[in-house]
Amino acid sequence: MKVTVVGAGNVGATCADVLAYREIANEVILVDIKEGVAEGKALDIWQKAPINMYDTRAKGVTNDYSQTEGSDVVVITSGLPRKPGMTRDDLIETNAGIVKTVTEQVIKYSPDAIIVIVSNPLDVMTYQAHLSANKSRNKVMGMAGILDTARYRAFLAEELNVSPKDIQAVLMGGHGDTMVPLPRYTTVGGIPVTELIEKDKLDAIIERTKFGGGELVKLMGTSAWYAPGSAAAQMVEAIVRDQRRVFPVCIKLEGEYGIDDCYLGVPVVLGKNGVEKVIELDLNEEEKALLESSRQHVKEVMAVLDRLS
Numbered sequence: 001m002k003v004t005v006v007g008a009g010n011v012g013a014t015c016a017d018v019l020a021y022r023e024i025a026n027e028v029i030l031v032d033i034k035e036g037v038a039e040g041k042a043l044d045i046w047q048k049a050p051i052n053m054y055d056t057r058a059k060g061v062t063n064d065y066s067q068t069e070g071s072d073v074v075v076i077t078s079g080l081p082r083k084p085g086m087t088r089d090d091l092i093e094t095n096a097g098i099v100k101t102v103t104e105q106v107i108k109y110s111p112d113a114i115i116v117i118v119s120n121p122l123d124v125m126t127y128q129a130h131l132s133a134n135k136s137r138n139k140v141m142g143m144a145g146i147l148d149t150a151r152y153r154a155f156l157a158e159e160l161n162v163s164p165k166d167i168q169a170v171l172m173g174g175h176g177d178t179m180v181p182l183p184r185y186t187t188v189g190g191i192p193v194t195e196l197i198e199k200d201k202l203d204a205i206i207e208r209t210k211f212g213g214g215e216l217v218k219l220m221g222t223s224a225w226y227a228p229g230s231a232a233a234q235m236v237e238a239i240v241r242d243q244r245r246v247f248p249v250c251i252k253l254e255g256e257y258g259i260d261d262c263y264l265g266v267p268v269v270l271g272k273n274g275v276e277k278v279i280e281l282d283l284n285e286e287e288k289a290l291l292e293s294s295r296q297h298v299k300e301v302m303a304v305l306d307r308l309s
Contacts, residue, residue: 001025001240004068004110005103008032008060010053010222011118014229015042015075015236020045020056024237029068030060038062069109073236075143076129078102079119081223088121092301093308095119096128103132114274117142117250118232122175123263124301126250130263137252138275144175145248145265146231151212152181155205159198162188169193170281171248173294174267179265180290185281194268235270242272249275256280257288262295263302274298 005016009032016030028045042060049055061067068074079095098121106113115133117140119125119269120192126142133140148171157164166189173180186193193202208215216224238245249262249268253259256266256278269277283291 002029002071002242003236004029004031004071004074004106004113005077006031006074006106007112007119008034008041008112009040009081010225011075011229011232012075012077013045014117014225015077015232016042016058017048018230018233019044019236020049020058021052021054022237023054023056023259024233024240025056025072028058029071030058030213031063031065031068032060033063045089062168065105065109068106071106071110072114073109073116074106074113075116075232075236075238076102076106077118077120077229077232081120088301089304089308092121092304094136095121095125096305096308097126099122099128099186100127100132102198107135108220113139115140116232116235118228120175121301123265123298124305127252127263127302128305130252137254138273140273141235141268142175142263142265143228143235144179144250145171145233145267147228148175148179148209148265149248150231152205152209152228155208156186156188156193156197159178159201159205160188169195170220170267171209172267172281172296173291174264175250176213178294178297180287180294181206181209181258182281182283182287184284184287238270239272239274244269244271244276246267246270246279251278253278257270257283259291259295262299264291264295264298 022276030038030042038060042058056187093305122144153167169186267279268275
């Protein structure tokens, strides 16, 4: 198995490191536009192999997509962070151009690869990659829900003083403050979370989750990377090992939840063919309203890309 990670920044390098450490693929190719960065980080990952006892071969290249040929899965983390004075439209235009170029290069050498998008703004970058790849929707998806649910579960574990291993949860919708947490589907060791925590505390945790990325930016002055990189690697693992795991994943909806032609996070079964199945939950009226609000927000951002095209 061969996996390519495009973008050797903090998120991409973390993803590549987790893929190697967990021996999810035989070969991990790290690609970047800056000379020497991917080569250096991949070499560092490879030199760690005798210490952490893994066989995965990590290799870094600068803009040489021929080295990615035959990849089974490609993770795209490329893109610029939003800078002071940059509008949302500016960010979308810049990163859409990057994702478009990268996707075209990836598909040129690995036409059968499953593509996982991590670049931001996540939902619209998944849209761009899907357009550029010209593949079925089950082969192009965005990573956001796993990260968002991880933050949600971590905060719950902290509040309840229990292991995060025992917490299961589902989040839907767009990536960001319009995400739709679903407390009805949140359990702790099989026990509904609503039986273990007061509503006001649960609501506070949900709000913290929605702005989880912003909290880290305020603390560090930059975006997170350990959790996002690990979340992307977990998606790759489910695909490569055909685990058929149920994860919230950003995908183009085609009638599910009464929504068409919009890229939103929904629970899916993830396996060797990518998205094997979209799971439709029986949402109540409040949850439907929240999902509709999220849909409207994502469609607005998609419209920005459409105008720029």
